[in-house]
Amino acid sequence: MESLSCSLFSYPVSKCSSFTRLSRGIVFASRSDSKKHHHKKPHLPKNLRHRRRTELPPDFHPVLHPVPCEGPPSESDSAALPRDYDENDVNDSYDGNVVWESDEIEAISSLFQGRVPQKPGKSSRERPLPLPLPHKIRPLGFPTPKNIIRTHLACSARQPISNQIYKNPAFLISLARDIRSLPPEDNVSKVLDQWSRFLRKGSLSLTVRELGHMGLPDRALHVFCWIQNEPHLFPDDRVLASTVEVLARAHELKMPFDLDKFISLASRSVYEAMVKGFIKGGNLKLAWRLLSAATEGKRMLDPSVYAKLILEIGKNPDKRTLVLPLLEELAKRDDLKLTQQDCTAIMKVCTKLGKFDILEALYNWFKKSGSVPSVVMYTTLIQSRYLENKYRDAMAVVWEMESSNCLLDLPAYRVLIKLFVALNDVSRTGRYFSKLKESGFTPTYDIYRDVIGIYMASGRLAKCKEIRREAEMAGYKVG
Structure with missing residues (x-):
């Protein structure tokens, strides 16, 4: 019995009518039409049941090349063949008449049309979710315009x-x-x-x-x-x-004789520019007159103009009585808009006038507006409560300032040390005195005097002599 020299797929051919072989010498056997086994048609996926284009016809006549045998078959090859293997059946399989069943044709053609149908059930491998992209997790909306x-x-x-x-x-x-x-x-x-x-x-x-x-x-x-x-x-x-x-x-602008006519004809920007010019030039009397005329004429000016005039008038102790009407005018405003610098300037003037209630109301308005106070505003508020003998309320502002990580300047250290001395808090006084020198500031005469006084009152004479010697080296003579 002869056998094929290449890779031969052994199959009993006693009930087969023909043999065929594809590439690489693989031999397949097709069953005869005498006994057909009716196989259940596999369930195809949706993409194969309803195709977008027509199905290509399979190639029913593949090119078959016989595999030449080099020499007589060995005994091991003969033993590998089944007992009912007949050489005549092999010779009859190369006649070129190949018979394919419909389920075999459909299975082979599906390999060239799409993916191989998977077995039903959940696969063991799960694909991980994709990472979120910035343009997909960003909330929907129009981009913010940039007025540059x-x-x-x-x-x-x-x-x-x-x-x-x-x-x-x-x-x-x-x-x-x-x-x-x-x-x-x-x-x-x-x-x-x-x-x-x-x-x-x-x-x-x-x-x-x-x-x-x-x-x-x-x-x-x-x-x-x-x-x-x-x-x-x-x-x-x-x-x-x-x-x-x-x-x-x-001082080269002359005021018109008919002020009412000028107020009615001048635009708001020109009117405010005139008031600012008189304030910067030191002509506060004329600036106050223009603001009073605007109030009588029910003309709304920018609050920053009032703040600048209040700050300049507050520097003169003899004219501080003129500030109260301006403060009342600002209190009547529903749409009060002040910058941080203007608000701090008005708070300083209120401290000099002793109007602590106006100062507290202005600070509360500034906090409710969503703005963050600066170190100057914190210092002004602490000093006002210190002058009002509300030491515990002033300490609440100190804790708020520490929680906001606000950097302190030299006036802030001066006010805080005065507050700690008034509270007889030796530990905080010494700690902030050390922080003042670590920040690179030079203590002033009143700071040396307050620190020496609290150490002397607490009985720490050695520390008192050390700070006194330090003050003398800085050029101060503390009695």
């Missing part, structure tokens, strides 16, 4: 020259310097005419203010007169307000 004024030429190199320079502070300040360098007999038009077509409304307001800082109010007025002759730059309230502020600060 690009002043660098590198960021806007493709824009026109007018868009690059009409808001550029460096360019506008350079115009003020060029105007300052002009001879007294020359007009500002010599500098501004060459840049006229590149300017826009409001551009020269910064130039006017810079001329005011340089001490040239007459040149600022010349710039405003030049703008009046330029149709594309006039009228402009921003340049007018800057010019009025510069002239009022330099």
Whole structure:
């Protein structure tokens, strides 16, 4: 009996009608039509039951090449064959007439149409969930607009020259310097005419203010007169307000005789600029008169104007009575808007006037507005409660300041040490005195005096002599 030399798939062929072989010498046997076994048709997945395109016909006539046998079969090959193996059946399998059953054709064609059908049931391997992506976990909504004024030429190199320079502070300040360098007999038009077509409304307001800082109010007025002759730059309230502020600060602005008519005609920005100019120039009486006229005329001005006037009037002990009407005007405001600096300035004036209730109300309003107090505001509040002999309430502010990790300055250390001395708290006094020196500050005379006094009262004479020697080395003579 002969056998195939390559990989031979042994199968009993006593009841087979034909043999066929695919590549690599693998031999398959197809059953005859005499006995057909009816197999259950496998359940196909949905993608195979309803295909998107027509099914390709299978290749019913594969190319078959017989495997040549090199020499006679050995005894081991003959023993591997079954007993009912007949050589004639093998020779009959190469006639080229291959018979495929429908379930075999369907199984083979499914290999080329899609994935192999999996066995029913849950597979042991579970695919991990994908990591969350930032653009998927971010809440839905429109992006926040960024109102950025690009002043660098590198960021806007493709824009026109007018868009690059009409808001550029460096360019506008350079115009003020060029105007300052002009001879007294020359007009500002010599500098501004060459840049006229590149300017826009409001551009020269910064130039006017810079001329005011340089001490040239007459040149600022010349710039405003030049703008009046330029149709594309006039009228402009921003340049007018800057010019009025510069002239009022330099005491070169005359008040109109009919004040009521001026109040009704002037815009809010111009009116506020005039008041700010008089405040900066030291003409507080005229500034207070303008604010009183605005109150009588039921005209609403910015609260920062009131805060600046309150701060300047509070510096003069003889005129502090004028502050109370302004504080009452601010208390009536429903839409009170004050910056941290203005709020702290009003609190300092209230401390000097002894209006601690107004100070507390202003501090509570500032906290409810969602703002974070600064070290100056904390110090002002602690000092007011110290002057009111509310030491325990002042300690509550100290604990709040420590919890907020607020960096202390020298005035804050002075107020805190005064508070600890009043509470007779030796440990806190020594600890904050050490912190003051570790922060790089030099203790003042009153700090040395308070620390020496509390150590002397507690009976720690050695520590008292040490601090006294340190104060003498710093140049203070403590009695």
